[in-house]
Amino acid sequence: METYLVGGAVRDQLLGLPVKDRDHLVVGATPEQMLQLGYSQVGKDFPVFLHPHSQEEYALARTERKQGTGYTGFYCDFSADIRLEDDLLRRDLTVNAIARAENGDLIDPYGGQRDLAAKLLRHVSPAFVEDPLRILRVARFAARFYHLGFKVADETIELMREIAQSGELASLTPERIWRELEKALSSQSPQVFFEVLREADALAALIPELDDLFGVPASPKWHPEIDTGIHTLMVIEQSAKHEYDEVVRFAALCHDFGKALTPEEKLPSHPGHGPKGVKLIKAFCQRIKVPNEYRDLALLVAEHHITIHSALELRPETVLKLFNRCDAWRKPQRFTQILEAGVADIRGRLGFEQNDYPPYDYLLAQLEVANSVNIQAIVQQGFKGEAIREQVHQARLKLIKQEKQRYLQQLEQ
Numbered sequence: 001m002e003t004y005l006v007g008g009a010v011r012d013q014l015l016g017l018p019v020k021d022r023d024h025l026v027v028g029a030t031p032e033q034m035l036q037l038g039y040s041q042v043g044k045d046f047p048v049f050l051h052p053h054s055q056e057e058y059a060l061a062r063t064e065r066k067q068g069t070g071y072t073g074f075y076c077d078f079s080a081d082i083r084l085e086d087d088l089l090r091r092d093l094t095v096n097a098i099a100r101a102e103n104g105d106l107i108d109p110y111g112g113q114r115d116l117a118a119k120l121l122r123h124v125s126p127a128f129v130e131d132p133l134r135i136l137r138v139a140r141f142a143a144r145f146y147h148l149g150f151k152v153a154d155e156t157i158e159l160m161r162e163i164a165q166s167g168e169l170a171s172l173t174p175e176r177i178w179r180e181l182e183k184a185l186s187s188q189s190p191q192v193f194f195e196v197l198r199e200a201d202a203l204a205a206l207i208p209e210l211d212d213l214f215g216v217p218a219s220p221k222w223h224p225e226i227d228t229g230i231h232t233l234m235v236i237e238q239s240a241k242h243e244y245d246e247v248v249r250f251a252a253l254c255h256d257f258g259k260a261l262t263p264e265e266k267l268p269s270h271p272g273h274g275p276k277g278v279k280l281i282k283a284f285c286q287r288i289k290v291p292n293e294y295r296d297l298a299l300l301v302a303e304h305h306i307t308i309h310s311a312l313e314l315r316p317e318t319v320l321k322l323f324n325r326c327d328a329w330r331k332p333q334r335f336t337q338i339l340e341a342g343v344a345d346i347r348g349r350l351g352f353e354q355n356d357y358p359p360y361d362y363l364l365a366q367l368e369v370a371n372s373v374n375i376q377a378i379v380q381q382g383f384k385g386e387a388i389r390e391q392v393h394q395a396r397l398k399l400i401k402q403e404k405q406r407y408l409q410q411l412e413q
C-alpha cells in the first residue's frame with residue numbers, strides 16, 4: 001500500500017500558505033488491512049480512517065459515479081485496485097488534484113501546478129457537474145484566493161452554469177449551503193463569492209434576496225454606485241477589509257434586502273427599507289438554517305441602520321430607545337458590531353471608502369455615559385418596581401442630553 005498527501009494541504013504548500021488540515025490518500029489497501037494496522041474508521045459513507053498516532057485522515061482511493069438525482073445519488077468504488085490517477089480524476093479542481101508521495105514527489109496528472117502558476121481555478125473533468133456543491137466550493141476558493149490573483153476558468157464557469165440550469169442546486173441541504181456561505185464570509189474577499197455565484201447564474205437559486213437587488217437603483221447623491229446589488233457587495237468588501245468578523249459580514253449581506261420591495265414609483269428612494277427587510281431576512285435565515293447569533297445581528301442592523309447613520313441628529317429619547325431595542329445594556333459587544341456594520345455600509349459606496357463615520361464614536365460614548373447610571377443607588381433610595389425603571393430612564397436621559405451637548409461643542413472646536 002502507498003499513501004499520499006492530497007487536496008488542500010498540497011495546494012496550500014505549493015502556494016506557500018499555512019496548511020490547516022492534512023488529508024491523505026491510501027492506494028492498494030482494503031478497510032480490513034487499515035483496521036489491522038491500527039487505524040480507526042470514521043467515514044460513514046466512504047472508508048476514511050484516522051492514523052493511530054497523528055490522528056490525520058487517511059481515505060481509501062475511490063471513484064464516484066453519479067446515479068440519479070440528489071446530492072446522495074453517488075455510486076462509490078473503493079476497491080484496492082483503484083489507482084491514484086482514478087481518485088484524483090473525481091476531484092473538483094486541478095489545483096486540488098495534486099498528490100505528494102512520501103518521498104516528496106508530486107503526482108499531478110491533470111495540470112494542477114500549471115493552473116497554480118496561471119492562477120486558474122479549473123475543473124478536473126466533465127464529471128465536475130455531478131456535484132452541485134462544487135458551485136459553492138469554487139466560488140469560495142475564488143473568494144479565498146482572489147488577493148493572490150486567482151480567477152475561475154471560463155470553461156469551469158460554463159459547467160457551473162450547466163449545474164445551475166439543471167436545477168440540481170435544489171438538492172443541496174441547508175446545512176451544506178450555510179457551511180459554504182460561512183466559510184466564504186470568513187475569506188479575505190467574500191464579495192467575490194457572490195460575484196462568482198452570480199456569474200454562474202446560481203445566485204438566484206441560492207440567495208434570491210441578494211440577486212433581486214441587482215438592477216435596483218438608489219439615489220446617486222448617497223449612492224454614486226447606484227445599483228443596490230453592487231452596493232451590497234461593496235459593503236461586504238468593506239466589512240472584510242476592516243477585518244470585522246463573519247457575523248458582521250453576514251449583516252452586511254442582508255442589510256438592504258428590503259430595497260427589493262420598494263414600489264417602482266418611489267425609486268430611487270427607499271422609504272422604510274430597513275424594517276421592510278426584516279421579513280425577508282427571517283425567511284432567508286430559516287431557509288438555510290443560519291445560527292441565531294448571525295440572524296439576530298442581521299435583523300438589528302437592517303432595522304436600525306438608517307437611524308444609526310443619523311445618530312448625531314437624534315433626540316436623546318431616540319438614542320435611549322435605540323439602546324433599549326438593541327439591548328445594548330446586556331449586549332454591548334453586539335452593539336459595537338451593529339456600529340461596525342454601519343461603518344461598512346457608509347464606506348461601501350463609490351468614492352466614500354475613506355469617509356469618517358461619527359455615529360460610531362458618538363453612540364459608544366453615549367452608551368458608556370448611559371451605563372454609568374448607578375442603579376443600586378436608585379434602589380437604595382427606596383424606589384420600587386416600575387418606579388425604578390422610570391428613575392433609571394430619566395437619569396440616563398439626562399446624561400445623554402449632557403453628553404450630546406458636550407459632543408457637539410467639541411466637534412465645533
Ligand SMILES: Nc1ccn([C@@H]2O[C@H](COP(=O)(O)OP(=O)(O)OP(=O)(O)O)[C@@H](O)[C@H]2O)c(=O)n1
Binds near residue numbers: 007021
Ligand atoms: N465536493 C468536493 C469536496 C472535496 N473534494 C476534494 O477533496 C479535497 C478535500 O476537501 P476539503 O477538505 O473540503 O477541501 P480542501 O481543498 O482541503 O480545502 P480547505 O483548505 O478549505 O479544507 C479537495 O481538495 C478536493 O480534492 C472534491 O473534489 N469535491
